[in-house]
Amino acid sequence: MSRRPGFLVYGLLSAFVLGSTFPLYWSFVIGSVTKERAIQSPLPLYPGGYFLDNARRVFDQIDFWSALANSVLISGISAASVVFFSTLAGYSFAKLRFRGSNVAMAFVVATMAVPTQLAFVPLLKTFSNLDLTGTRTAVVLPFLVTAFGVFFMRQYLLDAIPDELIEAARVDGCSQLRTFWTVAVPAARPAMxxxxxxxxxxxxxxxxxxxLILQGSDVQTLQTALDQLKIAPAGGIADIALLQAGTLLATIPLLLLFIATGRQLVAGIMQGAVKG
Amino acid sequence: MSVTRTDAPAGEVLATSPATGSPVPPPGLTWRQKLSHWDFRFSPYLYVVPFFALFLVIGVYPMVYSGYLSFFSWPRYGLTHGEGVGFANYGHVLTDPVFHKAFWNTIGIFVLSAVPQVVVATVVAAMLDTPLRGRTWWRMSVLLPFVVAPAAAALIFGSIFADKTGLANEVLRAVGLSGVAWHTDRFASWTAIATMVNYRWTGYNTLIILAALQAIPRQLYEAAAIDGASRVQQFFHVTLPSIRPTMLFVIITATIGGMQIFTEPRLFDTNLQFQGGADYQYQTLTMYVFNTSNSGTDPYPRAAAATWIIVLIIIGIALLNYAITRQVQRRGER
Amino acid sequence: MRHSTTRRKAAVGAALALVAGTTAACGGDSEASQASLGKDDVLTITTFSDFGYDALIEEWNADPDRPFTVEMTKIADWDPWKQTLTQKLQAGDGLTDIVAVEGDAMPQFLSEGASDQFADISDSSLDDRWVEYAYKAGQTADGKQVGYPTDAGPEAFCYRADLFEKAGLPSDREEVEAIFETWDSYFAAGEELTAALPDTKWYDSSGSIAQAMLNQAEFPFQTADNTIDVENAELELVWDTVTGYSTTLSPRVVQWKEDWTANFTNDGFATMPCPGWMFSNIKSNAPEVEGWDIANAFPGGGGNWGGSYLAVPAMSEHQEEAQELAAWLTDADQELAAFEAAGNYPANVEAQESLAAENATDPYFNDAPTAVILADRAAAVEPGRPYKGDMYSDILGLFQTAIQRVDEGASPDESWETFTQAVDGLS
Structure with a gap:
């Protein structure tokens, strides 16, 4: 396997990457023509000059910036919360011994197989009892902790911190919390x-x-706002050019994040895989 | 984690084992030492309790509550549930022809997404596991679709797979074939939906498998090469057996995801009532639950019953998966 | 990592609920506690499709003397909104202060249990404000007013005069009335046109013709005591007619979807049943197409398609203000403005009268006298037809789905069988 790859490998990989990129390109093509052109055969193969026009209509029709802000806020809180709770619990599971830890961990892993998203019936009911329906709080609550997060941190910390280090900290008289803070957190930082x-x-x-929780509310995330783009200004008719322009606009923020952090993401997925 | 580790007193670090089983600190310790003992004993719990407190309500309570609900009647628009009805709701779901269809649709879409995904991901991973120029760039490139949200992917592919005005049919017609009824033909609709799933997840699984490939000790290949194995033989006799656990991981996560598929078929739907096609061609189990929860009589309890049936199905499939893998493994060892 | 990232959708709430000592809503139909609104406090309203309210609400909010501020959410289509509305009524939370309800589904929300979830917005001073049948269709059997009628949907027929001419059919507005006299004459003309123009179908979709015919039936889905009965001659006639012409006269596309939209610009069809609110759909779908006209006739008499209501959920904390706004939006001037904006023909009597007096014409439709046509069509509507029971909207959805199946190639008998099974499943 040490042979240098030939043209075939580069060719096939390029084809795969082209295939991955094409839907986004297509979205841009359709999002940059008029709505009449978007459904006219033969279909356009190159971008037209109406993207800004369509984008402007997107901004007219949905509160894009508020949806963007909500998405950032909700995803950010969820990320911070998952990291916080998972690091604490993952450290405990990986490096500390306590009664029932095996059972508890097995339980957490097992729940990863249960499609809890099917449990929306009680959730809607519960949130409505709390008067939370249609609020940002209701959107983010279910994403505050994940079984995967704990599993991931445990796997990582198992090898990342030598036991001797924790022992040394203990001998030095560090409290558990201090050990966690001075030993575990720095070691866990990449995984976090x-x-x-x-x-x-x-x-x-x-x-x-x-x-489910936001429809009919003035609070929207980018994804649910997309759903709202199906309304045309006068009548309930899908306007594909508008829809594709909106889709692309909603994808751009994550695309930028990906360009900035893709390297780490790739490393993280691969690291998680080997340990998992 | 070994059993002994769990049985050991709480708070002890692996390397040390001064093992006192009793909850009471040994006598003769200073107050400070006692405090330290309590600290070491209970901190581990303190660290996991916040997680579990949230997790139990988020992950466990809804399932339990829906299990409870599934044995009651709850008329539409009623604010509280009515009387107990035994297994009637389960009976309704299990005898509903639409549920049967949804079950097979879900399995079909799952197979059409899991199999090509694993095959393509393995091939691409093998190609990435060569000394490529611009390695990181390639890896990032295959992961790109991961940033496209399911809703966005569904809208983009919805335009590609539109029956009359879609790109896919236009291309087919251009090369002289007749267009495909993507929203009508059952298999075609599954293919279209599976394509959306594959689009998002193949690159991700490629990286997972690539990681497994890289963990294979290179000596194994060298030994095989010395034995005169060709590269193809090496792939089947060294590579595949080595990445089997990873494959299983990929397949199981794909199963869990496949059984829950909702966004893609829902946004693909041309039926105004979201039946997953007029003939329920691509209504999935999750869509069934969603639709049941807002129509007909007793919407909540029936949706809850359907949910639990789906959970049992997933457990069944997971066990089947496990059994098959063990069988394969045993055969491999023989 | 994939799915496990879990959507532990949440019952974090549950914990909070326990901690907080379980807030209300668990028992009974207790009304939400009421709070009054100040000038800058927001009252919320949800509409679907296009109610033509954008400018009205802008105007309301621009008024420095407004009693409160209004914020509107628009949902694309009725059907997903119906799902949400149902779900949230069941949950008893999460709806705006005013919700728009489609007329076909109104009986379902007026039924026992459901109507408790709405505030009583009865106001005897409004008794003569709307046409009577629309007004009555917004109240429960015991007279609780749940919704104010926003519009009515008297149906005319829109047609492509240019295509008629090409096919050798009469195309003049008065002359075509003979074509739209009876269903027989209508379908016969359709066979003529499709023979002459093989690339054009006669109507926009099987669904809209089914809807038009259903609107003339007496008891299509349920008998007067709300017993479900779909095996009746009236419904079978609609079924046989529509599915019979599926392959010849129908483009076999689903209303509102992309392929349906595309047919507006590629001469895909020549006629469509046209309630007032359809006018703006045609204009926005085919702004460049010349040749649309409106016939002042409807096969088999008249018919009403659509017509919605504004209702106030009991969970609203501002019921009084919500009622005030709903009354304002359905007053003559506002219903007229909505007609201008979205073509929604007013249910308001005064608005109807002033429309007729104004004798408005529409240049897009070859200067058709839209106001007069709709007034005439409204007069042809037989009140109380079809009878709409509590399951009307649900069964209608299944019926339309069944027609879509036939359009997509299923045999009518098999599709009917699936339909009756699905109807059984509702109970």
């Missing part, structure tokens, strides 16, 4: 960054739960 990034992206792309 990756988990934060990952959680941020996951929450950002959520659709069903925000739709």
């Amino acid at each position: 960054a990756i988990l934060a990034l990952f959680t941020f992206m996951q929450t950002w792309t959520e659709f069903m739960w925000p739709l």
Whole structure:
């Protein structure tokens, strides 16, 4: 496997990458023509000159910036919360011994297999009892902790911190909290960054739960705002050019984040995989 | 984690084991030492309790509550549930032809997404596991679709797979084939939806498998090469067996995701009542739950019953998965 | 990592609930506690499709003497909004102070249990404000007013005069009335046109013709005591007619979807049933197409398609203000403005009269006298037809789905079988 790859490998990989990029390009093509042109055969293959025009209509029709702010806020809080709780619990599971830790960890892992998103019936009811329906709080609450987060941090910390280090800290008379703070947190930092990034992206792309809890409310996330773009200015008719322009606009923030942090994300996914 | 670790007293670090089983600190310690003992004993719990407090209400309570609800009647628009009805709601769901269809649709879409995903991801990972120029760039590139939210992917592919005005059919017609009824034909609709799923997840799984490939000791290949194994033989006899656990991981996560698929078919739907196609061609189990929860009689309890049936199905599939893998593994060892 | 990132959707709330000592809403239909609004406090309203309220609400909010501020959420289509509305009424939370309800679904929200979830907005001073049948359709059997009528949907027929001419059919507004006299004459003309123009279908969708015919039936889905009965001659006639012409006269696309929209610009069809609110749909879908006209006739008499209501959920904390705004939005001037903006034909009597007096014409539709046509069409509507029981909207959805199946190639018998099974599943 040490042979230098030939043209075939580069060719196939390029084809795969082109395939990955094409839908975004297509979205831009359709988002940059008029709505009449968007459904006219033969379909356009190159971008037209109406993207800014369509984008302006997107901004007219939905409160894009407020939806963007909500998405950032909700994803950010979710990421911070997941990282906080997962690091604490993951450290405990990985490095400290306590009665029932095995059972508890097995339980957490097992719940990863249960589609709790199917549990929206009681959730809606519960949130309505709390008068939370249609609020940002209601959107973010379910994303405050994840089983995966704990699992991920535990796997990472298992190897990342030598036991001797913790022992040394103890011998020095450090309290558990201090040990956690001075030994575990610095060691966990790379994993924390990756988990934060990952959680941020996951929450950002959520659709069903925000739709369920927010529809009919003036609070929207980017994903649910997209759903609202299906309204044309005069009549309930889909305008594909508008829809694609909006889709692209809603994707751009995450795309920028990806360009900035893709390297870490790749490393994180691969690291998690080997340990998992 | 070993069993012994769990049985050891709380708060002890692996390397040390002064093992006192009793909750009371040994006598003769100073107050400060006692405090330290309590600190070490209970901190581990303190660290996991915040997580579990949230997790129990977020993850566990809704499931339990929906289980409870599934045995009651709850008329539409009623504010509270009515009397107990035994297993009637389960009976309704299990005898509903739409549920049967949704079950097979879900399985179909799952197979059409899991199989190509694993195959393509393995091939691409193998290509990435070569000394490429611009390695990081390639890796990032395959992960790109991951930033496209399911809703966005569904809208983009919805335009590609539109029956009359879509790109896919236009291309097919251009090369002289007839267009495909993406929203009508059951298999075609599954393919379209599976394509959206594959688009988002193949790159991600590629990286996971790539990580597994890189963890294979290079000596194994060298040994195989010395034995005269060709590169293809090496792939089947060294690579595949080595990444089997990772494959299983990929397949299981794909199963869990596949059974929950909702956004893509819902946004793909051309039926005004969101039935997943007029003939329920691509109504999935999650869509069934969603629709049930707001229509007909007893919407909540029936949706809850359907939810629990789906959980049992997933457990069943997971066990099946496990059994098959063990069987395969045993055969491999023989 | 994928799915496990879990959507532990949440019951964090549950914990909070326990901690907080379980807030209200668990028991009974207790009304939300009321709070009055100041000038800058927001009253919320949700509408679907286009109610033509944008300018009105802007005007309201621009008034320095407004009693409160209004914020409107618009949902694309009725059907997803119906799902949400149902879900949130069940949950007893999460709806705006005013919600728009489509007329076909009104009976379902007026039924026992459901109507408790709405505030009583009865006001005897408004008794003569709207046409009677629309007004009555917004109240429960025991006279509780749940909704104020926003509009009515008397149907005319829109047609492409240019395509008629090409096919050798009469195209003049008066002459075509003979075509739209009866369903027989209508379908016969359709066969003529499709024979002459093989790329054009006769109507926009099977669904809209089914809707038009259903609106003339007496008891299509339920008998007067709300017993479900779909195996009746009236419904079977609609079914046989629409599915019978599926392959010849229908473009077999689903209303409101992309392929349907595309047909507006590529001469995909020549006629469509046209309630007032459809006018603006045509204009926005085919701004460049010349040749649309409106016939002052409707096969088999008349019919009403659509017509919605504004209702105030009991969970609203500003019911009084909500009622005030709903009354304002459905007053003559505002219903007229909505007609101008979105073509929604007013249910308000005074607005109807002033429309007729104004004798408005529409240049897009070859200067058709839209106001007169809609007034005539409104007069042809037979009140109380069709009978709408509490399941009307649900069964209608299943019926339209069944027609879509046939359009997509299923055999009518099989599709009917699936339909009756699905109807059974509702109870």
